[in-house]
Amino acid sequence: MPLFLDSVLLFGRALRQAGLETSLEQTLSFARALDLVEVGDREQVFYAARSFLVCRREDLPVFESVFNRFWLGIEDKPTAQQLPLAPRHDLRKDRKLSVTYLSARAAASDTEVQVADRHGTYSAEEILRRRDFSRLTPEELDEVQRLIRDTTWQVSRRRTRRLIPARRGAHVHLRRMLRDAAKFGGIPPGLRFRDRKIKQRPLVLLADISGSMEKYSRLVLQFFFSAAQKLDEVESFVFGTRLTRVTAQLRQRNVDRALEDAANEIVDWSGGTRIGESLALFNRQWGRRVLRRGAVVVIVSDGWERGDVSVLEREMRSLYHRCYRLIWLNPYVGQKGYEPRVAGMAAALGYIDDFLPIHNLRSLRSLSRHLGELPSRRTRLPVSRAATNLL
Amino acid sequence: MFDSIDDTIEELSHLSYITDKGLATSLFLALEMERALFLEGEPGVGKTEVAKVLSTAFDTPLIRLQCYEGLDINQAVYEWNYPRQLLEIQARRDASGGLEHVTDDIFGEDFLLKRPLLKAIDQSHEKAPVLLIDELDRADEEFESFLLELLSDFQVTIPEIGTLEAEHKPVTIITSNRTREIHDALKRRCVYHWIDYPSLEKETEIVRHKVPGLSDRLTRRVVAFVQDVRRQDLYKLPGVSETLDWAEALTHLGTENLDLETVKTTLGFLLKNQDDVDKLRDRAAGLLREA
Known part of the structure; x- marks a missing residue:
């Protein structure tokens, strides 16, 4: 022993x-x-x-x-590396706060509470689809969450370099042909082929959960959860003042547990925004690991940058060159008269393939369709046109 | 094999591979317990070098498998020599004038092309060869699961021939640059070691061994500078191999003193990203003063 x-x-x-x-x-x-x-x-x-x-x-x-x-028997002494806890860190203890935040908020602003039709007749559902996420009543919110969860996701696919047997293909499958030949007295009965395997592209999701996005962040997490459940190779991150990876949490089957765990992981709910610095951290720590093999990157943010805009621009450029397609979802794109004038948004625009709205269910649905048929960059639309096309 | 952990450090240093106690322990135990050694770390910290130096130390062949996406059994383990098979069938048919026996034994060992993994378990080796599976993170998940199977018993089954087993388990080194996570199941079967950038003393010693032409004073300056560069916020930090390249470049230039001008003109040896080069150009003067 x-x-x-x-x-x-x-x-x-x-x-x-x-x-x-x-x-x-x-x-x-x-x-x-x-x-x-x-x-x-x-x-x-x-x-x-x-x-x-x-x-x-x-x-x-x-x-x-x-x-x-x-x-x-040595206990760890607190070292300088441990970050001091911000006052809002206490939010973590009160789990319900972040989770029920939206419904509480919606209830406060809507004095007349509408009773939504839970059976979802066509018109009721259609209204819900167009309703801005920030104006939902608690009942509608439940319904919208259900609809988001039921969304089917598809991400465009790519040809890998792995060869598999195929009915037709660019490569002759010599091994099969010779085995056939062995059975038929040295003469192969016909041509056999191999072709490149086709696989879904990896999807990388990055959401802004800072104060200015708080009306949307809960639903964005729902959207992330739904994508993480239905697709392979999804990586999810959220950021405010710092970057948190929530991939593992969102992979759990139980939606409430998944969202609660993800919410607990996040230390800076509804704080300030440092998009540039968060992306810098992403590019350095995670970029090489998750941006591989033609990944599609989706950023959800209003582009309201409190940090240095030049950092944001530099990191967007770096990110843009390392992925197959970079999609930016901005809840305000859907609103009348919105122009991406916020300094952060303006700096990022040059490095975005698709600038799309994400303010209601309809925009989410069209996003899911769009993800399924992403064209290559050669056919990229000018950003402003791409944005107005999908309103 | 080595006698002890300290012996491992010493033997490797005779071959100009400077290592620390952490890596030496992992290596020693991997050899003693016949496990694969899984080395992870940033590019250029000397992961591949471990395999090379082991093959020299034990005087055995180094069998290298470079991984890439789509790497499959045909490239990694074995392939049939199709042209030879076809010619053989043709020749036999001409000789016999009929279809009898023309395809007998065409899936025999004579027609087998051995790829690295099969070579590594080949029975013809007198002692265990060193098998290097380089940059496993570049291969895809399908290959990873195959490797998991191979590592558990070092045998390969070829349907037409049977099961081939290694007489001497190869000394296996797997490296990864972590461009993606390798599955835990595979890593758990191995001895895992994360290679960090070396300390100032270690790196100085490495440069001294590998670039003896550089003066002592300059070696210290160069290493101190590189160590400072690693503390900067850059996309890609220079590895030990970059330090060595740079040091060697300086010997060719006949540099005697590390001044701002020299640093700026030779920065390309250390940094391979234009943003990083630009950033460091501005800070080089400050870093030089500190170094």
Whole structure:
């Protein structure tokens, strides 16, 4: 029996309690490895444990602190790297606040509460489709959320470089032909082909959840959830003053749990906006990992930038050149007389393929159609025309 | 194989590969326990180099599989030699004048083309070869699941021939630049190690070993400068290989002192992104003063 097996198993459990996905098999490998290192040498034991028990870079700091606590009894001292908690951080404790925020807000502004027709006759649904998200009553909100969840999503596809057998194709499938030939006395009975496999493009969603977007952000998350459920390879991020990745949370099946977990993950609900800095963080930390193989990027924001506009412009340029198509959804595009004059929006416009509205259900539906048939950039419409076309 | 962790560090340093205790521990254990070593890290920190230096240290062949999208079994494991098969069928038919036995054994080992993974488990090796699966993140998920199978028992099944098994399990190094997440199931079967950028002392030692032509003083200046550059907010930070390229370029220029002019003209060796170059041009003077 390996040395210290009991302690090693307990350590494995401590890691799992801290949120690492350490398997029993990994733990046992570590136990075996202890026979090979000098157990008196703290460093060797630490590195051996790390080699077997962690397999993601993100997990390294957690691992280190659990290791210290478990084996050395050292508690982490608060370090300078821990960010001070902003007052609004307390929002996290009150889970209901962010989740029920919209309905509470809608109720306050509408003194006459309309009773929406839940059976959704055609006209009622049509009205709902055109109604701006910011003017929904609580009942309508429920209905709209249901409709968003039921939306079917499709993202345009691309030809991969993997070859698969096909009825017709650009490549002759020699292996199949020779196997056929072996059966038919050396003469292949006909041509067989291979062709490139076709796959959905990765979709990257980035939503602005700052104060100016708060009327829309809840529904945008619904939209993200619905896309994450129905498509492969969806990455979701939200940002206000900083960037949060909510991909894992939105993959959960249960919508309420998914949205609640995502909401809890976000520290800066309805704060200020630093679009440029958030995109900079995205480009550096995540760009290389999620913008691959012809990804389609969708940004939802009103373009109300509180930070440096030149940063926003630089990061948009960088993002634009790294994806197949860059779509910007702005709730105010739908409104009469809106022009993208906000400094941030104006700076970003030059690097956007499609500038589309997202203020009501109808605009979401046309977005879902649009995503399914994205043309290549060569056929890109001038931004202003593209925007007015889809109003 | 190596005797201990310290021995690993020392043996590798004889071959000009400077490593720290973390990597040495992972490597030592991977070798002892016959596991694959999964190396992740930014480009240019010396992941591929580990495999090369191991093959020199053990004096065994290095078998390299470069990954790319669409990499399939035909490219990675084996392929049939179709032209030869066709010629053989033709020749036999001419000889016998009939269709009898013309296709016997055309799916035999004589017609098999061995690709890197099959070569690695080939029985003809006298001792374990080093198998390098480079930039796994570039391959697609389909290949990843195949690899998961291979790593568990190092055997390959070819329907027409049967199952081939390695006599000596190859020393396997897998690298990834993290352009996408590799599935945890694969990483859990391996010994995982994240290679960070080296510390100032380590990097100085590396440059000294690899670019002996550079004076001691200049080596220190160059490394200090690069370490400062890594603290800047850039799209792509320079790796150790960029440091080495730059250091070598400076020896060719006969540089004796690292001045602003030299830095500005040779910045292309360190930074490969125009935005980064522009940004650093403005800050170079300040960084030089600190370095």
